[in-house]
Amino acid sequence: MERIEHRACFGGWQDVYRHESKVLGCAMNFAVYLPPQAEKERLPVLYWLSGLTCTEQNFITKAGAQRYAAEHGILLVVPDTSPRGDEVADAEGYDLGKGAGFYLNATQEPWARHYRMYDYIVEELPALVEANFPATAARAISGHSMGGHGALTIALKNPGRYRSVSAFSPIVAPTQVPWGEKAFTAYLGEDRASWKAWDATELVKSAPEKLPLLIDQGEGDEFLASQLRPQLLQAAAEAAGHPLQLRLRPGYDHSYYFIASFIGEHVAHHARALRGA
Numbered sequence: 001m002e003r004i005e006h007r008a009c010f011g012g013w014q015d016v017y018r019h020e021s022k023v024l025g026c027a028m029n030f031a032v033y034l035p036p037q038a039e040k041e042r043l044p045v046l047y048w049l050s051g052l053t054c055t056e057q058n059f060i061t062k063a064g065a066q067r068y069a070a071e072h073g074i075l076l077v078v079p080d081t082s083p084r085g086d087e088v089a090d091a092e093g094y095d096l097g098k099g100a101g102f103y104l105n106a107t108q109e110p111w112a113r114h115y116r117m118y119d120y121i122v123e124e125l126p127a128l129v130e131a132n133f134p135a136t137a138a139r140a141i142s143g144h145s146m147g148g149h150g151a152l153t154i155a156l157k158n159p160g161r162y163r164s165v166s167a168f169s170p171i172v173a174p175t176q177v178p179w180g181e182k183a184f185t186a187y188l189g190e191d192r193a194s195w196k197a198w199d200a201t202e203l204v205k206s207a208p209e210k211l212p213l214l215i216d217q218g219e220g221d222e223f224l225a226s227q228l229r230p231q232l233l234q235a236a237a238e239a240a241g242h243p244l245q246l247r248l249r250p251g252y253d254h255s256y257y258f259i260a261s262f263i264g265e266h267v268a269h270h271a272r273a274l275r276g277a
């Protein structure tokens with residue numbers, strides 16, 4: 001593992017590392033924010049999953065989350081959104097291939113070898129973080145859009161592994177919207193039954209742990225009606241008795257201006273679960 005960026009930020013350090021991922025079979029970047037408290041103690045970790053077209057850079061340069069992580073004493077870990085490199089399969093368009101890993105394990109060619117972002121986020125990255133940084137095993141997870149889908153599905157599929165979960169503008173029902181249908185057809189194949197294991201609206205129907213879901217959604221979001229449709233998850237959660245707080249925010253769009261406006265509330269939400277503070 002090699003540190004490739006190191007910047008002072010709110011009394012701590014915003015770093016970026018590069019490592020060889022065994023799971024993904026390629027070199028990957030990930031960002032770590034170390035708040036000032038990390039000099040003296042091990043801290044809980046909030047994992048952030050970004051959306052389509054993003055790398056580890058979007059969140060750390062646009063969301064302004066470091067200020068709140070420093071306030072609450074939480075590490076931020078921000079992976080890239082897909083495997084990378086010349087050996088890795090790609091496709092035309094921003095919504096499939098590199099930058100669009102969808103946080104699942106692909107079963108179809110030419111994707112299956114490298115597109116294993118689920119195993120990377122759930123197993124390999126936390127093991128690396130907890131072995132090499134002042135991190136405890138107390139974990140929370142959040143994300144935006146495709147990354148919101150990732151955060152919700154990963155938390156729902158792994159009872160006991162995360163203390164809290166939240167999302168901004170998530171794709172809540174990828175099996176029912178164009179972004180998800182395109183990606184799942186490519187990565188998982190034509191059998192729609194196999195898609196359900198990667199869909200939050202399906203998973204919430206039988207989730208063994210009722211971890212509360214916190215979602216912020218802008219009402220001015222250009223993808224709201226076509227790709228996001230949070231009411232599908234809301235209806236399924238209500239039917240299943242699964243706690244969900246869906247906060248509709250008038251005027252906000254799909255951008256990082258929206259995330260920056262409310263990330264402080266999400267970090268505080270996770271801090272309460274992680275630190276009781």
Ligand SMILES: N[C@@H](CCC(=O)N[C@@H](CSC=O)C(=O)NCC(=O)O)C(=O)O
Nearest residue numbers: 051052053054058094144145146147256
């Ligand atoms: N029209 C855009 C579409 C890509 C886009 O909006 N990406 C979002 C996430 S969308 C769902 O996962 C994003 O976070 N972009 C990066 C940013 O810094 O805003 C395009 O063609 O790029």
